[in-house]
Amino acid sequence: xxxxxxxxxxxxxxxxxxxxxxxxxxxxxxxxxxxxxxxxxxxxxxxxxxxxxxxxxxxxxxxxxxxxxxxxxxxxxxxxxxxxxxxxxxxxxxxxxxxxxxxxxxxxxxxxxxxxxxxxxxxxxxxxxxxxxxxxxxxxxxxxxxxxxxxxxxxxxxxxxxxxxxxxxxxxxxxxxxxxxxxxxxxxxxxxxxxxxxxxxxxxxxxxxxxxxxxxxxxxxxxxxxxxxxxxxxxxxxxxxxxxxxxxxxxxxxxxxxxxxxxxxxxxxxxxxxxxxxxxxxxxxxxxxxxxxxxxxxxxxxxxxxxxxxxxxxxxxxxxxxxxxxxxxxxxxxxxxxxxxxxxxxxxxxxxxxxxxxxxxx
Numbered sequence: 001x002x003x004x005x006x007x008x009x010x011x012x013x014x015x016x017x018x019x020x021x022x023x024x025x026x027x028x029x030x031x032x033x034x035x036x037x038x039x040x041x042x043x044x045x046x047x048x049x050x051x052x053x054x055x056x057x058x059x060x061x062x063x064x065x066x067x068x069x070x071x072x073x074x075x076x077x078x079x080x081x082x083x084x085x086x087x088x089x090x091x092x093x094x095x096x097x098x099x100x101x102x103x104x105x106x107x108x109x110x111x112x113x114x115x116x117x118x119x120x121x122x123x124x125x126x127x128x129x130x131x132x133x134x135x136x137x138x139x140x141x142x143x144x145x146x147x148x149x150x151x152x153x154x155x156x157x158x159x160x161x162x163x164x165x166x167x168x169x170x171x172x173x174x175x176x177x178x179x180x181x182x183x184x185x186x187x188x189x190x191x192x193x194x195x196x197x198x199x200x201x202x203x204x205x206x207x208x209x210x211x212x213x214x215x216x217x218x219x220x221x222x223x224x225x226x227x228x229x230x231x232x233x234x235x236x237x238x239x240x241x242x243x244x245x246x247x248x249x250x251x252x253x254x255x256x257x258x259x260x261x262x263x264x265x266x267x268x269x270x271x272x273x274x275x276x277x278x279x280x281x282x283x284x285x286x287x288x289x290x291x292x293x294x295x296x297x298x299x300x301x302x303x304x305x306x307x308x309x310x311x312x313x314x315x316x317x318x319x320x321x322x323x324x325x326x327x328x329x330x331x332x333x334x335x336x337x338x339x340x341x342x343x344x345x346x347x348x349x350x351x352x353x354x355x356x357x358x359x360x361x362x
């Protein structure tokens with residue numbers, strides 16, 4: 001892995017950003033950060049040495065320790081960044097120092113929240129485990145909105161560190177998202193409502209212990225379908241319609257209020273996540289002709305099918321009117337969040353990328 005990073009970094013551009021900027025008025029410094037593209041165009045907290053030092057005090061890692069490597073495009077070259085550089089961006093985002101291990105764990109994924117794709121993707125971040133309560137995160141009413149300081153600033157810090165520590169994110173140069181994506185302001189960052197979920201939490205599904213604190217990163221978030229509860233008669237058909245509204249290259253992540261989670265058990269008997277995921281897998285089907293005619297599938301799935309990758313290769317052999325599964329069970333995810341004011345729920349089209357243990361960054 002180290003050789004891979006070294007080889008990829010050979011083509012990276014030389015850094016020109018100074019560790020410290022010259023003293024100036026607060027107004028002038030804010031303008032300097034804005035003019036240099038170091039912000040997300042919103043006001044920031046200026047990263048003074050005192051503030052950065054306070055942030056660094058909340059991890060046992062050394063300031064010059066390498067956290068990870070990141071790049072804005074696949075061929076630009078990986079940029080290496082340290083604990084101190086992550087701390088600077090955490091301060092800029094307005095994060096409290098006690099949030100810092102979470103932000104470090106996000107940085108350690110090496111997954112950019114500002115990766116360039118013309119389809120204007122965003123990230124989704126789900127936080128699990130005891131850390132949720134320790135730093136006062138929200139997993140109930142309004143958890144996915146702008147109502148909680150930890151949720152909001154951790155997600156914003158992830159975006160800022162991605163933008164700055166991969167060497168920038170400039171429209172028309174290193175960012176080619178044709179329409180852009182408003183989710184990028186805080187990358188849909190929230191904690192899972194583990195206490196009210198009828199199933200095991202996401203991080204347990206991914207192989208962690210229940211008492212581990214983790215961050216999980218999803219990528220895509222270009223399509224969202226939305227509904228209220230499950231009707232008694234046609235709920236299966238309604239779920240089918242929602243799934244067909246999810247872009248076919250981004251797997252469905254069911255983001256359920258606890259009310260709807262329980263309805264899936266009451267209506268469908270899905271007392272385990274695996275049963276619900278298998279239902280989604282079997283429900284999300286379309287004629288092969290329509291599937292292969294989708295431009296996204298032509299761009300990103302058809303080449304692999306011609307190279308023989310399964311199950312795509314077998315799907316390519318199907319007759320035009322033959323129903324084929326759009327996604328595999330391993331691609332489908334379920335997260336429970338919300339305050340049970342009503343049974344609203346959504347399907348977010350996003351691919352699971354990785355989970356990182358926060359405790360390793362304390």
